[in-house]
Structures are given as C-alpha cells and as structure tokens.
Amino acid sequence: MSSTSTYQLTLHPVFDRLATVYGDGLVIDAGEEVRVTYAEFAERVRRVCTVLVDDFGVRPGDRVATWSWNSLRHLELYWAVPLVGAVLHTLNIRLHDEQVRYIVDHAEDSLILAHADLASSAPGGAVVLDEVWDKRVSGAEPMRDFPPVPEDAPAGLCYTSGTTGMPKGVVTTHRQQWIHAMSCGMVDHMGLSEHDRVLPIVPLFHAFGWGIPYAAPFTGAEIVLHGADSSAENVARILADHRVTYALAVPTIWKETLPVLRRGDHDISALRNVFVGGSASPRSLIEAYRELGVNYMQGWGMTETGPVATVARPRRGVDDVLDYTGTIHAGLESRVVDGELQVRGPWIATGYYKQEPFDGGWLPTRDMVQFEPNGLFRIVDRAKDLVKSGGEWISSVELEGLLLAHPDVRDCAVVGVRSRKWDERPVAVVVPEDGEVSIQSVRTFLGPKVAKWWLPDEVVTVAEIPKTSVGKIDKKVIRDQLSHLELP
C-alpha cells in the first residue's frame, strides 16, 4: 500500500477553528472584568506570537515560563508559546523560592513572563505582563504564518510538586494535548460541548489547568477565568454572574462553597456539571450538590496523565458510582502491578524530562487501587500513605473521605503513627467546625462504616491541615509534626 504523509495533530488547526467556527464564543476574565470573543482573543494571540519571536527571540524548542494565576494573559500564552513552536512552562507560584530556582534551572527557561500583580514574587529576570507589555502586543503585527511544528514537538512543560524528592518535569506534546482535548468532548468522559461555559478554578499553572486551556476551545466551550480569588463567596458570585455551566476544582473548594450556594441568593441554574479531582470526595458532598441540581463528578488524573484520565460516570448496569474514582478513559490502557495502578496511552507522559522513558510506556502512578471486572476502580491510597497495621493495609484516603462527612469536622487527614504492637495505627488529624471532636465521636461515627481495626486510635486537633502548593494534604509535614507520638 502506498505510504502517504500523515496529517499532523498540532494545536495550529485547533487555533484556526477557535478563531472562526467558534469566533463568537467568549473568554471572560472575571478577575480583571474583561471579556473578549475567541476571534478577538485569536488576533491578540497572533500579536503575542510576534512579540515573542521578534522582541524576545523565542525559537522553536525554547522553554518560555509563566508566573501567573488564571488570567486572560496566561491563556494567551497557553496558545502563543506553542504556536511559535516553543514550550509553555507553567511555574507554580506557590512554591518556595528555592524550588522555583531549581525548576527554572532544570528547565533551562529562556524567558519568564509574570503577571503584573505577581511581579514582586516572580523569579529574577522575569518580564512583567504590564502596560509596557500590552503596548508592545497591541503594536505588533498579528502573526499569520507559524513555523512548521511536527505533532510530536513538545508544547508544554509542568513540574510535579511531589511531597518527597525534587520536582520532576512532565512534557506534553502537541499531539498529546490534541487527543486529550478531543477526549474531553466525549459523552462518557468530561463531556465538554460548544454549549458549555467552563470555569477552571484549578490553577492554570497546575497540571496543565486540567486540560481546559486546549479542551474548551477544541470543543467550542467558552472559558471563564477567576483571577486570584477562589474564596467561596467569589466562586459563587462568578458561577451566578457569568452563567457558568461547567466548573472544575478540588473537593475543598466545593465543600467551602456549598453553604454559600445553599443560601440560595446566587442563581446557579446554568450550572450542570462540576468536575472534581485532586482527592476523593465524600459521598455526602456529592449528594448535596446533586440536591442543588448539579452533577458532581469525581475525576482522576495527574500532570503525568496529560492530565485527565478518569471520570466517575454511571456505567452500563451500575447507576451509583459515587464510591468509585471512576473508569479509565476510552483510548487509554491500564494495568495493576502489585496493587499499583499503571497507565499508558496517547496523552500519558512517556517519561520525566531529562530522565529515562517509562518501561514499555507504562506510567507508575504510585496510587494503590482496587478494580472491578468492568474497569470501575477506586484509589485505596497513595502507595506511601497506606497505614500498615499488623501486616494489613488501612486506607487513609477512605477514612478521610468518610470523616469529612462528620458534622463537626471541617477538614481532616489520617496518617499512620508508630505502634509498638501493630507497627502502625491510624491517627485522625482534625480541624473542627467549632469546639472539639473527641476520639469517641470519631469512632462512633465511623463504627458502622469500616472494619473495627480500621478505627483511628487517636484524634489530634489542629487549626489547619498542612497542604502542598497544589492543595493536597502534605502528609510528610503531618508525619513530622506527629513524630513524637508512639502508640501502644
């Protein structure tokens, strides 16, 4: 059979479509109270391309870093940088200086672009996206001819902020983001549509903004960016004011926003779906949103999975999937090795930046899972966070999910503490709603829900649960804080 040249899956034709077919769609920066159409957005992106190349000498393959929250300027760079063949490197603005310096050095960034409001915290040498920048951009000619970019060219780079070890770089290619974006439009996946207006509350600097910067324009969905303020009041206001249909955030945001929405003075009748990842959501939270008419969907992914790999949708013959993390997306492959979930596929990283590729393309997720025959699975725990009690495993994640539904618990974490008899025993670290939460109350509440030997031995009350820069429970810090404890 004659071989012919293969169509290249790059972001360029997606960009052309955004500017034309979806040209009347809106990009709304709710933080800066600006709204532009996709057609206007595209013209501005073309000018940014010219500035990057002509004024800053950006060349194909260069890493261009960003230091920004969810803003229109950030979204422009999500497009302009890969369109000129360079690599968008999103820096996490919540990391310590030292980590940032390590990452910038490791990535060999040739340019860092910082949001004006974040100029003071930006890494040295950053160019500020201020009025001077805006003047440059509006004075530049829109770029019409982009350099040729093959589909396997890197488009993005994001470092994972592991709770142990130095951050690791994850590269994503044009092709990976193209296929991921298409998968986000599937009915049984995220189900994005041209009729959606999407609010990614997840930071754009975290795990490629859960894919929204490319997936929304790919499907024609409109985008709302919330800026710096992710307080419950502001989230509720934006959901209502901008008629958001689809929003994405970690469970903490939804837990905090729930009482505000329940007051009923924000009209969220447009909101159909929320997509929730980062950690497991308690059943009670999911059900509370469904009572508000919102389809609360759990999802799962990592920076390494490009980022979205799973959503919990009803399956054939299984209507209630609330106790599951979900099903690995069609198009991806999965396997379980010694309890650990491993995945590979067209939008899964094939290795870390400047390291050896994964064996056979299989990404080791470090998540311990249980699978049903039909592929529904639940994450039992992060491999390193399982509590090993008397040779048996106790899932700290499951206990946390259950405990979050306790009426007196605002936030919580469960960790293993050294035990003379059992090696480890679970201890609940709790932020109370007010007053205190007793160990009796915890054991009584969890008693009917888990095996007796899973019940925590102690409760430690704290004012705040230590979290990582991306909002995950920082168990390393908690374990350090509890290192003085020893149980019988």
Add this chain to the structure above:
Amino acid sequence: MSSTSTYQLTLHPVFDRLATVYGDGLVIDAGEEVRVTYAEFAERVRRVCTVLVDDFGVRPGDRVATWSWNSLRHLELYWAVPLVGAVLHTLNIRLHDEQVRYIVDHAEDSLILAHADLASSAPGGAVVLDEVWDKRVSGAEPMRDFPPVPEDAPAGLCYTSGTTGMPKGVVTTHRQQWIHAMSCGMVDHMGLSEHDRVLPIVPLFHAFGWGIPYAAPFTGAEIVLHGADSSAENVARILADHRVTYALAVPTIWKETLPVLRRGDHDISALRNVFVGGSASPRSLIEAYRELGVNYMQGWGMTETGPVATVARPRRGVDDVLDYTGTIHAGLESRVVDGELQVRGPWIATGYYKQEPFDGGWLPTRDMVQFEPNGLFRIVDRAKDLVKSGGEWISSVELEGLLLAHPDVRDCAVVGVRSRKWDERPVAVVVPEDGEVSIQSVRTFLGPKVAKWWLPDEVVTVAEIPKTSVGKIDKKVIRDQLSHLELP
C-alpha cells in the same frame, strides 16, 4: 528535549478494552437471532485471527475481502483482519459482476470471505462462511499475541461507487479509525456512549459502515445487526424488540419506516437518536420524528472522510439547524474552493489507492456548499448535478428535499434537461403516492419556497427512481432516460 517513542494508535488496545471493560455489552445479530457479549465476541475474533493466519496464510498488508451484509460474522472480520495486520476490504454486494471483478483485481485481494446466504452471488474463489468455517473457528486456539502493527498501517479498504468512472479505492489506517472512533463519542458529534445500543442500518460494506464497527466498541456502545431485511416493518420491529437507542440510515429508510412507527404498535421509547446521511432530509421528515420523541440528526460524510465528518447539531445561538447539512467536526479542517467543499484531517483519506496523494492533503469532495461565518453549511448540490439555467445555478438537491415533502410524492429526483433558451432547465422525476402528480401541483407547492426561475418546467412520472448500489439517486441513468427531451 528528549524524544521518546510515540504511543501507537492501533485497534489492538481498543479490542482489549472491548473484551474487558465493556465485556458484558451485547452484540445482537437480529437477522440470525444470535446474541453474544463483547467478551464472547472477542474470544471468537481471536479464533478467527488464528484461522486467517494458520489456515489461509494471511500476512500483514494482505487484502482480505468480505461479501456480506450486516451480520455477526462480518463484524468479526472487521476486527480479526486488521488485528493480524491485514486490510479489511469490504466489497459492495450490490455491484455488477464486472465492477466487482475490476475491484477485486485492482485491490489484489488474497482472500474473499462470503456470507453463506450470499454464496451464489459471491466472486469466484470466495471462501464461504458456512458450517465448515464455523467448525474451523471453534476448533482454533484464540490468538493472544498479534503481530506488531504501526499506527499508519492500513486497516480497511473500500471502493467508492461513483456514478461516473471506475470505482476508486479508499484506504483507512488504524490511526484514522482510532481517532474517528473517538470523535464519534463527542457530545457535539455523533455522541455515542456506553449507554447506547446502536443499529447501523447502513450496510457494513458501505463507507466503513459509517464507522460503527469501531466507534461503537470504542465508546462501549452495544451493536445490533439487522441482517438482510431493511424493510420498514423489520426496522420497526428491531428498534422495538432490541430497545435500540441510536440508529443510522439514509433518508429513504426513515421515510418508509415513519408510517409504521406512527401506527404506535412498536414501542420505540428507547430510541433517542437517528443519524441520517447519504442525501438531504426534508424538514417535514425531521420534524415528524421529533414528534415521535426521536432526535433526527442530519450528518454528512463520504468513504473518503473516514466516514463521518459532519453532524447537524444546534450551535451556540442557533437552535434551529434543520436547513443545514451541519458543521464540520472539531478536529477536521475545511475550505471552499470555487464553491466546492474541501476537507482534511486525521481521519480523512490522503489520496486514492494506487493514485497520487491529494494536493496538501485536501480532499476535493465535489460537493458545492454555502458556509455561514460560524461554519454551519449546506450542500447546495453535487458539482455535476447543479442545473445551469441562463448562467445561474439551481440546486437539484434543494428542490428534491422540498419536493419530498409534497403529500402526493413518494420519491423524486430533479435533473437538468437541455433547453434551447436557458441551456438547462430543471425537470422533476416523480414516484407518486398514488395516481399522478401534475406540474401545476408541483409549481404551486414549491412556489412559496424557491425563486420563480427555480420551478421545474416539467414532471415525469416513473415507477421507481434509479438508485446506485448504495442507494443514491443515479442521475446518470435518469439523464440517459431523458436524453430525448428538449425544452424551449
């Protein structure tokens, strides 16, 4: 940046998922009254693979032809042939012997497999899928290790039965079918889901069965195959008996089936969507199905477009799209050159088999179109079927769509006939419901709907509209039949 090996988009992991994640889904052969689960189907496919390789010496790259209607055996070959690296060549069982001989020679088929009921009409040398075949298959070991196949390897071959010239071969690769299948799961495209049970009434030998053999298992949808009988009564019975949620056919089928469904003695409450392509549907037909609670969607595609490229879904700000062919799918590119639609993209053919590739990858569709700024378009006509009257174009397709809604017209075609004054003038060729349809009645009916100079000058009554082997109006034959006519 380090280059790593790219994940290959082949049908193999899709097949693995069909067998496991969707293993309890059903494949129903309504013609032969057989139903198997996808898990059972997959085991059988693995045995067919062994038979193909061990008994018939099929090797990667070989063309293996089928001579069958929509049957379980045919669907098995849709999977087994590409899994062993060979190319599934679906022969059109309605072509004349001579055309079939040309195609088999041109494709250099190494094996032809014929459905038992079609043995007598099969090309010489065909192996019949009879009891001997079944015995072979059930006695074979299921193949567990498939030969390595790169994503750009051809998986399918189908000849287009043009109304002029010799048939042309269209090759589709693993990668093309993989991406096409994913696109069929998108909300704004076909929207297939695991919760669907799909009935492709379109023949599996025509235009890759509109993609269903791969798209349904990719998304987890179940499949119903109707066998040889696509009469209105049988279609209605299958829709009801098998709780079909999604069905695909040409407009003629839906027009014929409508009165049977309207009788109300078939429970089609499961049926949510029908996807209709091949020719334009009259608005009245679409609305009649919507009154039955069925979402009647027009689609567009060709064998060359892999096959589905367009669906008419509501757009942002445009609820009523019934007068449009639809919007080119996200992931594809389109342009209009001298009124002709051209498309390219990851599931569009890049050239005809054994011919030069298309210039720049752009497929010339020969369809004349009108585009709105937001990408909604309508097909005005096939380039060669436009009626050229006094230097202006008249769309025969549009007149046909309107005329089909005439209460006394069962079927119709419009062609241009030589005119001394105008070069060409439109003539309506009509199959009446009963009795006759007068030219006055046609002009009165169309009068409020089109420009006066579009109104046909004559009506010719016929018992049947000549159709091609895939059910399209054969205008070449009609023009020959009317060659004696000349208008003033």
